[in-house]
Amino acid sequence: MTRTAFLAALEQLLAPLPEAERKDALSYYEDYLDAAGPENEARAIAELGSPEEVARKILDEQSPQGASAAPASPARKPHSRWRMVLGGGLAVLVLACFFFQHSKATPVQPVEPVSSAADSSSVPADTVPLTIPADDLGESTLQIPLEKLNQELKLSLNYGSVTFVTDPSLTSEKYATFQFDNFPHSPVLRTTGGDGRTTLTFEMPENWQVAEDAPEAMLTVTIPADALTRLIISLETGDVRLAPMQLKTLTIALNNGSLRAENLTVTRDLLVELPAGGCTIDHLSIAEYASIAATYCIRLHLDGDPADYTTDARTDDVVRIGNKEYDKRYTSSGSNGILNLYAKGLIYLNVEEQRPA
Amino acid sequence: MSFPISAALLDAIVLSVVAQEPEGTYGYKITQQVTHTLELSESTLYPVLRRLQKDQLLTVYDAPFNGRNRRYYQITSAGRAQLAAYAQEWSRYRSSIDTFFREVE
Numbered sequence: 092m093t094r095t096a097f098l099a100a101l102e103q104l105l106a107p108l109p110e111a112e113r114k115d116a117l118s119y120y121e122d123y124l125d126a127a128g129p130e131n132e133a134r135a136i137a138e139l140g141s142p143e144e145v146a147r148k149i150l151d152e153q154s155p156q157g158a159s160a161a162p163a164s165p166a167r168k169p170h171s172r173w174r175m176v177l178g179g180g181l182a183v184l185v186l187a188c189f190f191f192q193h194s195k196a197t198p199v200q201p202v203e204p205v206s207s208a209a210d211s212s213s214v215p216a217d218t219v220p221l222t223i224p225a226d227d228l229g230e231s232t233l234q235i236p237l238e239k240l241n242q243e244l245k246l247s248l249n250y251g252s253v254t255f256v257t258d259p260s261l262t263s264e265k266y267a268t269f270q271f272d273n274f275p276h277s278p279v280l281r282t283t284g285g286d287g288r289t290t291l292t293f294e295m296p297e298n299w300q301v302a303e304d305a306p307e308a309m310l311t312v313t314i315p316a317d318a319l320t321r322l323i324i325s326l327e328t329g330d331v332r333l334a335p336m337q338l339k340t341l342t343i344a345l346n347n348g349s350l351r352a353e354n355l356t357v358t359r360d361l362l363v364e365l366p367a368g369g370c371t372i373d374h375l376s377i378a379e380y381a382s383i384a385a386t387y388c389i390r391l392h393l394d395g396d397p398a399d400y401t402t403d404a405r406t407d408d409v410v411r412i413g414n415k416e417y418d419k420r421y422t423s424s425g426s427n428g429i430l431n432l433y434a435k436g437l438i439y440l441n442v443e444e445q446r447p448a
Numbered sequence: 449m450s451f452p453i454s455a456a457l458l459d460a461i462v463l464s465v466v467a468q469e470p471e472g473t474y475g476y477k478i479t480q481q482v483t484h485t486l487e488l489s490e491s492t493l494y495p496v497l498r499r500l501q502k503d504q505l506l507t508v509y510d511a512p513f514n515g516r517n518r519r520y521y522q523i524t525s526a527g528r529a530q531l532a533a534y535a536q537e538w539s540r541y542r543s544s545i546d547t548f549f550r551e552v553e
Contacts, residue, residue, distance in 0.1 A: 119475055119494050122519050126476030135476075138483075138490045145491040152495035247504065247526070323533075325504070325526040344529035362532050364525045382532065 094124055097136050104146035116149050233269040235282070235289060237318050240267060242287030245323040250274070250295040251308030252329030252348065257316035257336050267318065270311040287320075330368070349387070357381065369436065380429045388436040397440045399425035404432040404440070412440045453488065455496075459505075460534035461486070462496050463527055466506060472520030497521060505530050 092100075098117060105113045120139075127135035139145055244267075246253060251274055269291065281292045293310075308329070321340040324331055328347050335354035342362045343350055349368035352375075355361075361381035363370055369387030376394035383389055393400065397412050402423045404410045410421040421438075432438055453461075465481050466473055479493045500506040505527035510517040523531070 115498065116494060119497075119519065122474065123476045123479070123494075125514075125516060126474055126518065135490075140489055140491050144489070145494075148491050148495050149498075152499060249504070323529075325529065327504075340533070342529050342533055344526040346525055360533070360536055362529055364529045366525050380536070 092136055092142075094132055094136065097124075097139075097142055100142035101146055104142055105149060107150065112149075120145070230273070231271045233271075233282075234266040235269070236266055237264070237315070238287060239284060240287065240289040241318060241320060243289070243321040243323070244319055245288075245290040245325075246310070246312075247290065247325045248293040248310065248329070249327035250293065250329070251310055251326070252331065253324055253326065254309060254311045254332040255334050255336060256311060256313045257334040258313075259316070261313065261315045264313075264315050264318075267312060267314040270313070271308075272311070273306045273308045274310075275305075275308070349385075369434075377428050377430065382431040384433045386435050388439065389432055389434045390437075390439040390442070392441050393430070395427060396425075397421070397430070398423040399427040400430045401425060401428070402430045402432070404430070404438050406433070406438045407435045408437045410438045410440065411442050413442065453486065456534070457538075458492070458496055459500060460531065460538065462493065462500060463505060463523060463531040463534065466521050467523045467528065467531055470522075472509065472511075472522040474518050474520050478521065500527070 098120060101120060102113065102117055105116055108116070123139075124132055124135060251271075274293070275295065281290075281294075283290045283292075316334070316336045317338075319336070319338045321342075322338055323342040325342075325344045326346065326348055329345070330348040331343055331345060331350050331352075333350075333352040333355060337356040337358075339357070339359045341355070341357050341360070344364040345366075345368050347367045348365070350363060350365060350370045350372075352372045354374040354376075355372055356376040358378045360379065361375075361377055361383070363381075363383040363385070365383075365385040365387075367386050370383055370385045370389045370391070372391040374392045374394065375381070377400075383391075397404075400423060402421060402425070404417075404421045406419060409419070410417040412421060421440075461482060462478065465478050475493065475497065478497070479490050482488070482493060483490055497506065501508055501521070504524055506521050507524050508519050508521055510519055512518070
């Protein structure tokens with residue numbers, strides 16, 4: 092089959108897709124054949140398989156009832172596009188509708204699943220795109236039952252900051268409350284999940300601009316301190332603040348923000364990436380593994396002496412531990428778990444800050 | 449192949465291949481690297497790359513190459529964090545499976 096015939100057939104087979112998706116796929120395969128070079132073109136086309144096969148894989152991934160994209164399984168079992176665990180074909184269910192409220196006086200409405208998919212053989216629903224119809228900036232509230240997110244909560248926002256509030260009086264709460272303040276209109280908020288997992292995605296349109304003097308956009312999550320097993324936060328612009336909480340795994344990636352946490356207990360993995368931020372943790376208790384990379388300073392109080400951990404703290408500056416200073420690097424090999432720290436700025440471990448009165 | 453590769457594992461593999469090239473890498477090269485080691489169809493990779501891009505774990509840019517634009521994929525910081533989580537999870541999974549085989553070899 093010639094290149095032209097292959098691409099023409101593919102274009103036709105991808106007709107059900109939105110134009111942008113179709114163009115993206117075609118330009119990928121044009122690129123692909125260019126990169127293979129004229130001398131390998133025939134072989135590359137043969138290796139790709141028939142246009143029907145290539146198209147089927149793309150359509151499977153795109154369609155709401157996306158069939159399996161697992162390469163080695165010819166069976167076309169329904170699968171979710173959002174696979175959050177290794178080996179898991181997660182059923183996606185429509186978790187929640189989003190209630191936008193202009194008025195603070197409107198009572199918060201608990202959100203119940205619209206449909207549930209108890210096993211992976213049922214057809215998963217796709218995400219619900221939600222457009223917030225508002226002028227300027229607004230606030231809105233979303234409640235999600237704890238059992239829908241107690242295994243995993245994933246927050247992915249390309250605008251705004253996130254604060255977790257965990258008042259001790261919340262222990263009997265059955266819902267997590269997500270309060271959005273000063274978020275701009277017309278973004279798309281989606282929630283997806285299943286099996287105790289929820290992913291909340293907030294995507295601002297690419298061409299959207301917010302005035303520089305706009306009040307800070309803040310998502311406040313109110314939740315019992317021990318309600319979560321795994322929390323993943325990925326933000327493009329904002330910071331993260333965490334009230335005291337206990338969980339098994341915490342992953343935080345902030346492209347342009349900093350992390351500020353109070354008492355944090357992580358029993359398995361703590362992974363923090365702050366390519367343009369710093370990290371302050373008032374009290375950190377880790378059992379197994381923590382890795383924190385920050386561009387500015389890392390300040391944290393460990394549960395116990397850093398020497399009791401297998402620590403590797405590297406910085407372009409100095410590492411301060413208590414009253415001692417180490418140039419560029421501090422290492423220790425204790426038995427209390429692994430602690431990897433990297434910062435361009437200072438690293439302060441268990442340093443008592445002198446706060447201005 | 450006796451053991452199917454789950455979509456999450458494939459995501460993890462593609463993330464790690466892209467992560468090896470801080471300046472970015474392109475579809476054909478990624479495909480060659482993955483299929484060199486794993487038995488899977490060349491057409492499997494595009495949907496994976498597209499999904500990772502939509503999930504903001506990869507980002508793309510176009511740069512001229514031989515008089516034409518070529519699309520390059522680069523890992524994002526969220527992608528790196530996800531990759532680290534996958535690597536941890538895989539290592540745990542591997543050791544738990546290995547406990548069954550310890551006596552076999």
